[in-house]
Amino acid sequence: MTELLEMDTYGRVAEPATLVIERRLPGPPSRIWSYLVDADKRRLWLADGAMEAKAGTPFELVWRNDELTDPPGARPEGFKEEMRMESRVLEVHKDKRLVFTWGDTGEVSFDLHPEGDAVLLKITHRRISDRANLLMVGAGWHMHLDILAAKLRGDRPEPFWDGWLRLKADYDKRIPA
Known part of the structure; x- marks a missing residue:
């Protein structure tokens, strides 16, 4: 399991408006x-949001970040208890690659690469509107992945909002203005 922790877990700006984590x-x-595709597991x-893993199908993502960890931490001002976004599946290669729209403006791809008993999950989020959103998206993907990793290992994740705020400050230092 030690090898699972050796990589840099921070996202990087691969090109303007694109974050890779x-x-x-x-x-x-x-x-x-x-x-990725099972709503009951993804909501954890x-x-x-129910998703048919078939290119061209619409689906809705429904965030309830307060439910991801116990305790959830203090939700920052301006964030709703529930957020929704309409998306569309663009590409599906079972157990290898999933691509969908991020609302009306962006696109997210998930690429899975087996590495022995582990899987390298690469998320590429394209067409992020500006630096402020890049910081929020970077901290968001990072915290959501921290929760996924903890749950897969059977560990208790850090409170969502506390971790997100800490990571947003980290990304502010890491991503040039």
Whole structure:
């Protein structure tokens, strides 16, 4: 399990308006895949919302970040208890690659690469509108992945909002203005 912790868990700006974040998770790929496409599993670390894993199908992501950890931490001002976003599946390669729209403006791809007993999950979030959103998205993906990794290991994750606020400050220092 030590090898699962050795990589840099922070996202990086791969090109303007694109964030890439990687995480090595306990496999196999089919296990990680189920946490991407199965709403009951996805809501445990990211967002609820039934998804048909078929290119062209619409679905809705429903965030209830207060429910991801116990305790949730203090929700920052301006964030609602529930947030919703309409998306569309663009590409599906079971246990390997999932791509969907991020609302009307962006696109997110999930690529799974087996590495022994682990899986390297690479998330690429494209067309992020500005630096402020880049900080929020970077901290968001990072915290959501921390929760997924903890749950896959059977560990208790850090309170969501406390971790998100800490990570947002970290990303503010790491991503040039």
